[in-house]
Amino acid sequence: MTQPVSKQLTRDSTYSQRTESVLREMILDGGLKPGERLNEVTLAASLGISRGPLREAIQRLASEGLLTVVSHRGAFVRTFERAEVAELYELRSALELHAVRLLCQRASDDDLADLAALLDETESRISGIADPAYPQELDFHLRLVMLVGNQALLTAALEVQRQISLARTMSAQRPTRARKAVVEHADILDALRARDQERATRLMADHIQHSMESAISVLGLPIDDEEPDKGRTKG
Amino acid sequence: MTQPVSKQLTRDSTYSQRTESVLREMILDGGLKPGERLNEVTLAASLGISRGPLREAIQRLASEGLLTVVSHRGAFVRTFERAEVAELYELRSALELHAVRLLCQRASDDDLADLAALLDETESRISGIADPAYPQELDFHLRLVMLVGNQALLTAALEVQRQISLARTMSAQRPTRARKAVVEHADILDALRARDQERATRLMADHIQHSMESAISVLGLPIDDEEPDKGRTKG
C-alpha cells in the first residue's frame, strides 16, 4: 500500500476523512489488534500520506472510543476489561430498550415489514456460514434503532455497537450464537407487531443480556498486560 | 490572548488537549456563537499556537457534536433545528430513565444522601440568582448518572448534555425554570428513596419532557439561514 489511501469508494474528499474510515475498518476487522500501538511514521508511510491527516483521523477515532491516546507515548487500539464490556452492554440496553418502547408506539406497518425482510435475509445467509462478520448495515439492532428516526440516538447506538464489536475481537474464538439470536430477534419483532411494549422490552432486555454473557464468557482474563492507560483520551 | 493557551489549571500536557478544553468552554459559554465560523489562522494566532494542534482539537470537538466540519469550507459552531433538539432530549430520556431504573435497584443510601446534599446546595444557590449557568458538576442529572457507576453511560450522558447546552445558547432569553426544576428533582429523589421504580421513571420522563418544552418554546424559528450543512462531519 504505497498508494495514497485509495481503494475506498466513498466520496470522502479528504485524506483525513478517508484515513479515518480505513483505520476504523482495520481496527474492526482485526488488522490492528487491541493493545497494539500505531506508529505514526510507519503507518503514515504505509498509507501513503503524511502524519498530519493521520493524526487528525486518530483524534477522531479516539473520541469514538476505538483508540486510546497517551500523551508523548502514542495511540493504541483500545482494550476492554470485563467490567467495561458489561458497561457497554448496559448502555446498549438503555438505547435499544428505549428504541423498542418508541417503536411500539410509533412504528408503521411498513417499518415492521422492513425489519421482517431483514430478518429473513439474515436467516437465509447464516444457514451455511458459521458466524460471519456480516456488514453492520444488515444488523437487526441497528436497523431497529434506525426506524425510530432519531439521528442522535442512531449515532450513539452505532458508536456503542462499534466498541462492542472491537471488544469482541479480543477473544480468539467467537461464540456462535447467531442462530439463537435470530430466533430471539424474531420473537422481538413479533412483540413489536403486537404493540406489546412490556413483552417487547422484556425480550430485548433478555436478548441483550444473553448476548453479553456470551461475549463475556469467552473474553480473556480481565488482567490486561501490555496496556498503557485506561479510559478515553482526556479525563 | 497572545500567550499560549494558558489560564488553564488542568494538567493537559499538550497544546492540542488544552485547546480542546478552551474551545469547548468558549462554545458553551457563548463566546463562539452557533453558526459562527472558526477561522483557523486567526484563531490559532489568538491562542498563540499553530494550526496543527488547533485542527486536532477541532476534529475532536466535531466528533463530540459541538462543531460541524465542512470540507474545504471550515469548522462551524453547530446549530440545531427544533427537531434535532427534540431528538437530543429523547436520547437523554433513554439514558437517564435507564439510570433511574438502575438506581432504584442498586443505589446505596449514601448515594441518595449525596444526591440530596447536592439538591440542597443547588436550592440555596438559586434562591437569589435568576438562571445561572451553574457548573455542570453540580448538575442533578449528571450526578444521578454518575451514581450508576457506568463510565460509558456517563460519557454518553455528558455528551448529550453538552449538545443540549449548546442548543440552548441559540435562544437569547433563557427560560427560568430553575425553581420548578428543583422541585421536580426533589420528587424524583423521593421516588428513588422509596425504590419506587415506576414512579421514579414516570417523574423523570415528565421532568425531561417539561425541560424540553421549555427549551424548544424559546427557540428561534427552525428555518436556519446562515448555515453550511447539517449533521456531523462525516456521513
Added chain:
DNA sequence: CCTCTGCCAACTGTTGACAGTTGGCAGCTC
C-alpha cells in the same frame, strides 16, 4: 438592469522539518 464568465484573494488541506519527551540500554558503583 440582469446574468454569466473568468479571475483572484482568502482559507483549508497537506507536507516536511524541527523540538521536546520517553523508555531502554550501557556502563559504572557497590
Added chain:
DNA sequence: GAGCTGCCAACTGTCAACAGTTGGCAGAGG
C-alpha cells in the same frame, strides 16, 4: 550480581511553508 546513572535512539508534539479549493467580485455580454 543488583541497582543506579547518564546517554541515546525512536517517536510524538509543534511549526511554518506549500498546494489546492472555494466563494465572491469585476467586467463583459445580453
